[in-house]
Amino acid sequence: xxxxxxxxxxxxxxxxxxxxxxxxxxxxxxxxxxxxxxxxxxxxxxxxxxxxxxxxxxxxxxxxxxxxxxxxxxxxxxxxxxxxxxxxxxxxxxxxxxxxxxxxxxxxxxxxxxxxxxxxxxxxxxxxxxxxxxxxxxxxxxxxxxxxxxxxxxxxxxxxxxxxxxxxxxxxxxxxxxxxxxxxxxxxxxxxxxxxxxxxxxxxxxxxxxxxxxxxxxxxxxxxxxxxxxxxxxxxxxxxxxxxxxxxxxxxxxxxxxxxxxxxxxxxxxxxxxxxxxxxxxxxxxxxxxxxxxxxxxxxxxxxxxxxxxxxxxxxxxxxxxxxxxxxxxxxxxxxxxxxxxxxxxxxxxxxxxxxxxxxxxxxxxxxxxxxxxxxxxxxxxxxxxxxxxxxxxxxxxxxxxxxxxxxxxxxxxxxxxxxxxxxxxxxxxxxxxxxxxxxxxxxxxxxxxxxxxxxxxxxxxxxxxxxxxx
Numbered sequence: 001x002x003x004x005x006x007x008x009x010x011x012x013x014x015x016x017x018x019x020x021x022x023x024x025x026x027x028x029x030x031x032x033x034x035x036x037x038x039x040x041x042x043x044x045x046x047x048x049x050x051x052x053x054x055x056x057x058x059x060x061x062x063x064x065x066x067x068x069x070x071x072x073x074x075x076x077x078x079x080x081x082x083x084x085x086x087x088x089x090x091x092x093x094x095x096x097x098x099x100x101x102x103x104x105x106x107x108x109x110x111x112x113x114x115x116x117x118x119x120x121x122x123x124x125x126x127x128x129x130x131x132x133x134x135x136x137x138x139x140x141x142x143x144x145x146x147x148x149x150x151x152x153x154x155x156x157x158x159x160x161x162x163x164x165x166x167x168x169x170x171x172x173x174x175x176x177x178x179x180x181x182x183x184x185x186x187x188x189x190x191x192x193x194x195x196x197x198x199x200x201x202x203x204x205x206x207x208x209x210x211x212x213x214x215x216x217x218x219x220x221x222x223x224x225x226x227x228x229x230x231x232x233x234x235x236x237x238x239x240x241x242x243x244x245x246x247x248x249x250x251x252x253x254x255x256x257x258x259x260x261x262x263x264x265x266x267x268x269x270x271x272x273x274x275x276x277x278x279x280x281x282x283x284x285x286x287x288x289x290x291x292x293x294x295x296x297x298x299x300x301x302x303x304x305x306x307x308x309x310x311x312x313x314x315x316x317x318x319x320x321x322x323x324x325x326x327x328x329x330x331x332x333x334x335x336x337x338x339x340x341x342x343x344x345x346x347x348x349x350x351x352x353x354x355x356x357x358x359x360x361x362x363x364x365x366x367x368x369x370x371x372x373x374x375x376x377x378x379x380x381x382x383x384x385x386x387x388x389x390x391x392x393x394x395x396x397x398x399x400x401x402x403x404x405x406x407x408x409x410x411x412x413x414x415x416x417x418x419x420x421x422x423x424x425x426x427x428x429x430x431x432x433x434x435x436x437x438x439x440x441x442x443x444x445x446x447x448x449x450x451x452x453x454x455x456x457x458x459x460x461x462x463x464x465x466x467x468x469x470x471x
Contacts, residue, residue: 009059009062009063010062010063010066010068012055013052013055013056013059013063013068013069014068016048016051016052016055017052019048020045020048020049020052020077020080023041023044023045023048024045024049024080026041026045027041027042027045027087030042038091042084042087042088042091045084046081046084046088049077049080049081049084050081052077053077053078053081056069056073056074056077071111071112071113072113072114072116072123072126074111074113075108075111075113075114075130076126078104078105078107078108078113079104079105079108079126079130079133081104082101082102082104082105082108082133082134082137083101083133085097085098085100085101085104086098086101086133086136086137089101089140090254090255092252093251093252093253095141098137098140098141099141101137102134102137102138102141102143105130105133105134105137106134106146108130108134109134109146109150109151109154114126114127114130118161118163119158119161119163120163121163121164123163124158124159124161124163124164124170125170127154127158128155128158128159128170128173131151131154131155131158132173132177132230132231133231134146134151135147135151135177135181135230135231136230136231136233138151139180139181139184139230139233139238140233140238140241142242144181144184144185147177147181148181151177152174152177152178152181155173155174155177156174159171159174176229176230177230179228180228180229180230180235181230183228183235184235184238187358187363187370187374187380188370188373188379188380189239189242189363189366189367189370190367190369190370190383211409212409212411212412212413213278213279213320213409213410213412213413213416214278214279214412214413214416215244215251215278215279215280215281215322215413215415215416216251216252216274216275216277216278216279216280217251217252217253217254217271217272217274217275217278217280217281218244218251218252218253218254218271218280218281218282218283219253219254219256219264219267219268219271219280219281219282219283220237220240220241220244220253220254220255220256220283221237221256221259221264221282221283221284221285221286221298222234222236222237222255222256222257222258222285223258223259223284223285223286223287223296223297223298223299223327224236224285224286224287224327224359225287225297225300227285227358228358229257232255232257233255233257234257234285234358235358236285236326236358236359236362237255237257237285239358239362239363239365239366239367240283240285240324240362240365240366241253241255242366242367243283243362243365243366243418243419243422244281244283244415251281251415252271252274254267254271258298258299258300259298259299260298260299260305260306261298261304261305261306261307261308261312262305264298264308265312268280268282268313268316269315269316272316272319275319278320279319279320279321279322279340279413279416280316280319280320280321280322281321281322281323281324281416282313282321282322282323282324282325283323283324283325283326283362284296284323284324284325284326284327285326285327285358285359285362286298286325286326286327287327287328287329288327288328288329288332293329293332293333294309294310294329294332294333294335295307295308295309295329295333296308296309296325296327296329296330296333309333310333310334317338317340317341318340319340320340320341320409321338321340321341321342322341322342322343322344322410322416322419323341323342323343323344324343324344324361324362324365324419325343325344325345325346326346326359326360326361326362327346327359328346328348328349328350329348330345330346331345331347331348331442333345334444335444336444337444337445338444341444342406342407342410342420342443342444342445343443343444344361344365344419344420344423344441344443345361345441345442345443345444346359346360346361346441347360347361347430347435347438347439347440347441347442348438349436349438349439350439360374360375360426360430360435360439361423361426361441364422364423364425364426364429365419365422365423365426366422368390368422368425368426368429369381369383369386369390369466371422371425371426371429372425372429372433372463372466372468373468375429375430375433375434375435376433376434376468378468381466381467385465385466386466389462389465389466390462392458392461392462392465393425393455393458393459393461393462394421396455396457396458396461397421397424397451397454397455397458399454400450400451400454400455401420401421401424401451404447404448404451405445406443406445406446406447407420407447423441423443424447424451424452424455425459425462426441427440427441427452428452428455428456428459429459429463432456432459432460432463433463433468
């Protein structure tokens with residue numbers, strides 16, 4: 001009787017495993033965009049893995065005794081559930097899913113499920129892939145402690161195993177991760193809660209009969225060829241994610257790494273389709289096409305799929321849009337105003353020559369204090385004092401900002417309002433803290449000279465409060 005029960009448990013476990021693998025494999029066929037198309041199938045996969053996880057917990061003794069379950073098998077189940085939560089996050093922008101993903105990955109590390117006395121090449125590949133995924137989740141959560149404390153040492157241990165001699169493609173991974181994480185730690189980025197400018201701007205919107213706008217969908221594209229990146233996340237993509245906070249009032253986000261033009265346009269189309277009302281946002285960090293100033297490079301291929309121009313976006317600009325283009329050719333890409341669209345464009349030359357460390361505009365839009373410190377090659381000021389100084393700057397420029405035509409519709413959205421305010425700081429910093437004329441960002445439509453003049457004295461006071469010397 002006991003033997004028969006064990007046989008039945010093994011058979012059921014094998015059946016559940018096969019079903020889970022089949023369902024997980026089919027996930028690759030699902031679109032990575034849209035909010036609803038994938039949800040039903042995704043839920044079935046998640047339920048199947050949850051049942052498998054509970055089944056092995058309930059019958060672990062019998063499965064281990066028969067050899068049908070090893071510690072590595074348990075780790076594989078936990079890793080797949082971590083991946084599922086991560087993909088839930090990519091499609092919903094809900095950080096709770098990211099935290100759940102981290103919890104499963106951390107269990108694998110804490111219980112050493114993948115640590116074997118004599119790992120094979122397949123074991124090494126599995127361990128490194130898991131550690132890379134764990135790293136990305138921690139980086140997106142802004143938690144670098146596990147990266148330095150746990151993940152990097154684990155990667156290096158795995159790659160010292162005899163079988164790792166065949167895994168040449170993994171050799172550079174620890175240094176790539178260390179370089180990326182170290183740069184993040186040095187930048188000391190801390191995106192502050194955006195100021196609420198909506199009440200201040202409401203009277204002006206009513207006077208001008210301007211409808212308020214709220215960003216509902218955000219497409220984040222990392223397309224630079226030389227910038228620091230880890231896995232499929234560039235430094236600018238990570239900063240842009242932090243600049244567009246998630247949550248109940250935050251927009252739904254799509255993350256694209258060096259996409260083809262058709263891939264980008266399909267995602268933008270899906271984002272716009274989701275807009276019952278409100279606006280969409282594109283933040284793109286890329287390179288200029290030397291032979292055509294009106295085009296930006298998306299990837300390093302050789303077909304027309306590698307480039308994008310404003311005409312490609314025209315069908316989607318019938319909806320209100322906020323464009324953030326951090327690329328040397330941004331000004332050539334967007335020359336003329338489009339009704340309902342505000343474009344924030346980087347200068348033709350980045351103010352910080354260390355381009356591998358990310359674009360100046362993107363850094364400022366995420367954290368203007370870190371942006372000013374990077375521009376001046378100094379340490380980030382004490383955060384509490386910096387926050388108070390920024391609040392004083394915001395209060396001083398609000399009277400001028402709330403009458404600024406191109407900006408007024410966006411001030412109802414805390415996320416968009418913070419981007420506009422931080423853009424203003426970026427322009428003033430590039431002018432006052434030593435940037436060349438070519439490094440100064442621009443906007444289309446242009447913000448008025450009167451606004452910059454009104455913000456100049458408050459900016460100099462801010463620089464002084466932060467211990468930065470303005471010229």
